[in-house]
Amino acid sequence: MSGGGLDVEAFLDRLRGIAAEWESAHDQLETLRVVSSSRDQLATATADSGGAVVDLVLAPGLRRHGSKTVAASILEATADAVERANARRAELVSGSVALAVVGRGRAVQDAARRYLDATRAGRGTG
Numbered sequence: 001m002s003g004g005g006l007d008v009e010a011f012l013d014r015l016r017g018i019a020a021e022w023e024s025a026h027d028q029l030e031t032l033r034v035v036s037s038s039r040d041q042l043a044t045a046t047a048d049s050g051g052a053v054v055d056l057v058l059a060p061g062l063r064r065h066g067s068k069t070v071a072a073s074i075l076e077a078t079a080d081a082v083e084r085a086n087a088r089r090a091e092l093v094s095g096s097v098a099l100a101v102v103g104r105g106r107a108v109q110d111a112a113r114r115y116l117d118a119t120r121a122g123r124g125t126g
Contacts, residue, residue, distance in 0.1 A: 025092045032088060036081035038073035040065075045074070047081035049089045 032049035042065060046055035056078065062070050 029092055034081050034085040036077050038076040040073055042070060042073035043077040045077040045081040047085035051082045051086045053078050
């Protein structure tokens with residue numbers, strides 16, 4: 001419909017675009033994995049989008065480094081992987097929220113503009 005009325009196709013296209021971007025963000029959240037190694041390369045941890053450590057790989061020959069060094073390397077790698085996974089998740093979620101807010105704001109602005117245009121033209125809103 002045109003002439004000051006609701007442009008259904010444009011509105012549906014906008015909704016389809018938002019849905020596609022939300023789906024993309026959701027897919028990225030589902031598959032998000034962040035890998036981080038300790039500075040000494042003794043430990044490499046992988047964290048998922050929930051901030052859970054899902055893999056830990058230790059370098060060969062750890063005995064010569066001592067338990068305190070190995071423990072510190074594990075903590076460094078896991079903490080960094082979790083921190084980076086949480087930061088990426090926050091980016092994806094905030095981007096989805098911002099997309100929804102912007103989309104809704106545009107829809108409201110478009111509807112208000114069409115209403116004002118129709119009113120000014122003396123056509124009314126119905």
